[in-house]
Each structure stands twice: as C-alpha cells, then as structure tokens.
Amino acid sequence: MQTWNPATLPADDNVNPHVFCVALSGEWFMAKGAMLAYYGDVRFEAVTAYSSVASWVAARFSSPVYVQDWVVAAGHGKVLLGDRGFDLNAYDLDDGNLTIKANNLLAFDQRLELKQSIVPGFVTLLGTGKFIASSNGPVIFVEPPFRADPDALLGWADCPSPSVHHDTEWMSASMAGMLQGAMGRASGEERQYDFTGQGTVLLQSSEIAREDPAVLRLIESQTQLLTTSQAGTLGQRLVARAQQQQH
Amino acid sequence: MAQLTADRRVLRADLHGDRIRAASGSMVAFEGDIDFKSAGMGAGGGMRAALKRAVAGESLSLMDCTGHGRAYLAKDAMDVLVVDLAGDTLTAESQHVLAHTDGLRLDVQFAGLRGMTSGQGLATTTVTGQGQVALVSEGPIMALEVAPGQDLVVDPDAYVGCRGQLQMGLVSGVSWKSLVGEGTGEPFSLRFSGHGLVLVQSAER
Numbered sequence: 001m002q003t004w005n006p007a008t009l010p011a012d013d014n015v016n017p018h019v020f021c022v023a024l025s026g027e028w029f030m031a032k033g034a035m036l037a038y039y040g041d042v043r044f045e046a047v048t049a050y051s052s053v054a055s056w057v058a059a060r061f062s063s064p065v066y067v068q069d070w071v072v073a074a075g076h077g078k079v080l081l082g083d084r085g086f087d088l089n090a091y092d093l094d095d096g097n098l099t100i101k102a103n104n105l106l107a108f109d110q111r112l113e114l115k116q117s118i119v120p121g122f123v124t125l126l127g128t129g130k131f132i133a134s135s136n137g138p139v140i141f142v143e144p145p146f147r148a149d150p151d152a153l154l155g156w157a158d159c160p161s162p163s164v165h166h167d168t169e170w171m172s173a174s175m176a177g178m179l180q181g182a183m184g185r186a187s188g189e190e191r192q193y194d195f196t197g198q199g200t201v202l203l204q205s206s207e208i209a210r211e212d213p214a215v216l217r218l219i220e221s222q223t224q225l226l227t228t229s230q231a232g233t234l235g236q237r238l239v240a241r242a243q244q245q246q247h
Numbered sequence: 248m249a250q251l252t253a254d255r256r257v258l259r260a261d262l263h264g265d266r267i268r269a270a271s272g273s274m275v276a277f278e279g280d281i282d283f284k285s286a287g288m289g290a291g292g293g294m295r296a297a298l299k300r301a302v303a304g305e306s307l308s309l310m311d312c313t314g315h316g317r318a319y320l321a322k323d324a325m326d327v328l329v330v331d332l333a334g335d336t337l338t339a340e341s342q343h344v345l346a347h348t349d350g351l352r353l354d355v356q357f358a359g360l361r362g363m364t365s366g367q368g369l370a371t372t373t374v375t376g377q378g379q380v381a382l383v384s385e386g387p388i389m390a391l392e393v394a395p396g397q398d399l400v401v402d403p404d405a406y407v408g409c410r411g412q413l414q415m416g417l418v419s420g421v422s423w424k425s426l427v428g429e430g431t432g433e434p435f436s437l438r439f440s441g442h443g444l445v446l447v448q449s450a451e452r
Contacts, residue, residue, distance in 0.1 A: 001328070001330070001390055002390065003390040003391070003392050003444060004389060004390065004391050004392065005391070005392035005394070005397065006397060015389060016386075016387050016389070016449070018386040018387065018449035018450070019386070019389060019449045033402075035402055036401070036402055036405040036447055036448075036449065037391060037399055037400060037401040037402065037405060037445075037447050038399070038400050039391075039397060039398070039399055039400075042400075080389070080447070082386065082405065082449040082450055083450070084385075084450050085385045085386035085448075085449050085450035086450075
C-alpha cells in the first residue's frame with residue numbers, strides 16, 4: 001500500500017484524481033469543508049475575521065454573498081483538499097479571467113481576485129494565480145457559439161457572460177397559452193445558456209447540483225429592486241408555492 | 248487460506264473450504280458452492296462485544312460466508328482497499344468494514360468524545376490478529392504517515408481508520424469552527440500524533 005508523508009506528498013498537484021495537495025506557504029482562500037487533512041502549522045480564519053488583520057483580503061474577496069462560506073488558510077504545511085469525491089483539477093490564470101460555479105470552486109491563491117458574477121451561483125476570478133475546482137466527471141472544453149444546460153455548465157473563460165435561451169417550441173407554446181401556465185410545462189431542457197463570441201466554455205459530464213446556500217442570499221439581496229407592493233406580491237406567491245408543495 | 252483481492256469497487260473473496268465474514272447484504276455475485284448465513288449477535292467479539300455495540304450505538308451487521316468458490320462483495324459502489332494485518336491492530340469506523348478473514352477478531356472500542364461529536368456513536372471497531380480486512384471508502388483511501396514532530400489533522404468526515412501507536416486528540420477553537428460550514432460540520436477536528444498510519448477518504452460523508 002502506498003503511503004504518504006509531508007515530504008512525499010506532491011506540491012500543488014493531485015495526489016489522486018479526487019484529492020489535491022496544496023503546498024501552503026503564505027495564504028490561500030479555501031471553501032469551508034474542502035479540507036480533508038493537513039500536516040504542518042496551518043491556521044484557518046474566517047474571511048471576515050481575517051480581513052481585520054490583513055486589509056488586502058477585502059480587496060481580493062469582493063463578494064458579500066459568499067464571504068461566509070470561505071476561510072483564509074495561513075501558515076506552512078501540506079493541505080489536502082477534496083470535494084464529494086469529485087474530480088479535482090488545478091488551473092493557472094495568467095492575467096486572465098474565468099467564471100466558475102461557486103459550488104465547484106475549492107480554493108484559490110491570494111494573488112487572484114474573486115468577484116460575484118452577474119449570473120446567479122457563479123463567481124469570477126481575475127488576475128494571475130492558481131485555483132482548484134471540482135467537476136463531476138472530467139471537464140469538457142468547448143468553444144462558442146454553444147448552448148449549455150445550466151446544470152452541466154461549470155464555467156467559462158475569456159468570453160462574455162451568456163444569455164438565457166429558451167427553446168423556440170416551448171416559447172411559442174407558452175405564448176399561445178398565455179404566460180401564466182408556463183411554469184408548469186417544463187421538460188427541464190427548454191432553458192439553456194447561450195454563449196457567443198471568443199473564449200472557452202467548461203462543462204462537466206453530470207447534472208447533479210448541490211444546494212448552494214448563497215443563492216438564497218443572492219436573490220434576497222436582489223429583492224431590494226422591488227417596490228413595497230411588488231415585494232408583497234412576491235411574498236404571497238412564495239407562501240402559496242410553499243403551501244402547494246406541502247399537499 | 249481464504250484470499251481477499253480488491254478490484255476497484257468490488258472485492259473478490261476466494262474461499263477454499265474456509266470462512267470469511269462480510270457485511271450483511273454485500274454479496275453481489277458468487278460462483279462455486281458458498282453458504283451465506285447471518286452471524287447474528289456474535290458478529291465479532293462474542294456476546295460481550297455485541298452488548299457493548301448495542302450500548303454504544305456502533306452498528307455492524309456481518310454474515311458468515313463458507314464453502315468453496317469465489318464471492319464478489321461490494322457496497323454502494325464505494326472503493327475497496329484490502330489491508331494485511333500481521334498481529335497488529337487496525338481501528339476503523341464500522342461502516343467502512345466490508346469483510347475480513349477468519350483469523351481476525353473484531354471488537355468495540357469506546358471512542359469517547361470524538362464519537363459523540365461526529366455523530367457516529369460512541370465506539371469504533373478494532374480489528375486484531377493475522378489476516379486480511381477489506382475497507383470501503385468514498386473515493387480511494389490515502390494512507391498518511393504520522394511520525395513524531397509530524398502531526399496530522401483530519402476532518403472527522405474524511406477519517407476512515409488508523410493503525411500503529413497513535414494518540415488521537417481533538418482540535419477545536421475559533422480557527423477550526425470557522426473552517427466547517429454553519430451547522431453542517433462538526434466543531435472539532437482530529438489531531439493524530441505518535442507513530443502510525445491514518446487512512447483518509449477523499450469525500451466527506
């Protein structure tokens with residue numbers, strides 16, 4: 001049986017397809033729960049707590065919605081990362097930008113800057129540095145023009161944010177039936193993300209999605225756009241939906 | 248002598264007129280002439296262990312497999328690892344034990360505070376003797392060495408088992424609490440010191 005110790009563990013490389021080893025010397029941002037084990041002298045601080053010690057943290061981590069799901073790992077040692085047994089890959093950004101599903105981002109080094117994407121559930125990394133992301137099955141790279149299933153979409157690099165495309169047949173059917181019934185008639189595939197322009201789209205070979213707690217906070221923050229009466233209407237609809245699901 | 252061989256997510260057990268014990272319901276196929284029978288209360292360590300197990304909430308249900316032939320064993324498409332023991336002790340969480348050969352003895356050891364915090368009951372299973380034990384894990388198991396001055400800290404959810412002269416301590420505090428998710432993770436992690444091997448899986452339970 002192969003055994004590992006701090007000297008034989010790889011530095012910033014995969015131990016096996018599902019585990020990545022970060023040779024920590026300084027600071028990394030890491031998602032909560034991504035750490036499996038570590039050797040050495042490593043401290044983990046909430047991003048919120050660490051920003052009071054190091055002011056650069058606030059400049060690098062520019063997403064209030066995700067801040068509570070992340071920690072700063074500081075110190076020296078070897079940190080092993082894993083995510084639900086998914087495949088892990090490290091990516092190097094060279095003065096570039098890449099947008100990725102927030103759930104699949106495990107860690108990134110402190111030279112990179114994180115921003116919230118306009119597409120809900122996605123974050124954008126900017127600058128030069130290394131990050132680690134998970135995918136259910138191997139990552140598939142495609143070039144636009146391309147339409148992707150929102151669940152299988154892992155991220156995109158160097159191309160403009162996608163627009164939402166609705167299946168033409170489904171659109172004409174829902175227009176004919178007036179939009180009110182539209183929500184009920186879903187095959188699950190009529191909504192796609194449409195990519196145009198230059199760049200690369202990243203897909204994973206599965207559609208299993210995990211509940212992202214940040215989506216709730218994100219949508220809640222957007223309800224500020226509503227007027228008081230609109231917010232009341234939304235509230236009533238949500239209550240009606242909750243009651244309907246109970247029966 | 249019965250032989251256990253791991254083949255990714257399936258365990259092959261070759262029986263030559265002898266006996267192995269396997270987790271109940273883990274048989275997926277067999278060829279030859281093999282009898283499967285519930286080992287009942289005696290599942291390792293006799294009545295005393297069964298009683299301890301009932302008190303401690305450590306659940307491990309085993310069946311006896313006897314005869315001639317080959318049995319294929321598996322559990323939830325998890326990865327399989329076979330560990331050879333030569334008189335030493337392996338400690339493992341009971342839900343990771345898939346099968347073991349006849350020369351080994353299973354017992355229950357109280358885990359104290361750790362079991363309480365990780366919600367897996369108060370006890371863990373120890374495997375002692377001469378033979379083979381098969382473990383299952385979410386993703387392949389990594390064996391991490393612990394030596395003096397080379398402590399290892401492990402997420403309780405990723406911990407599978409350990410062997411050697413190891414002391415297990417709890418790490419808590421603000422630093423660790425901030426690392427695990429709100430409400431979902433445990434407020435503790437495990438720190439291993441001493442000399443031995445710690446088995447870690449690549450997914451949290």
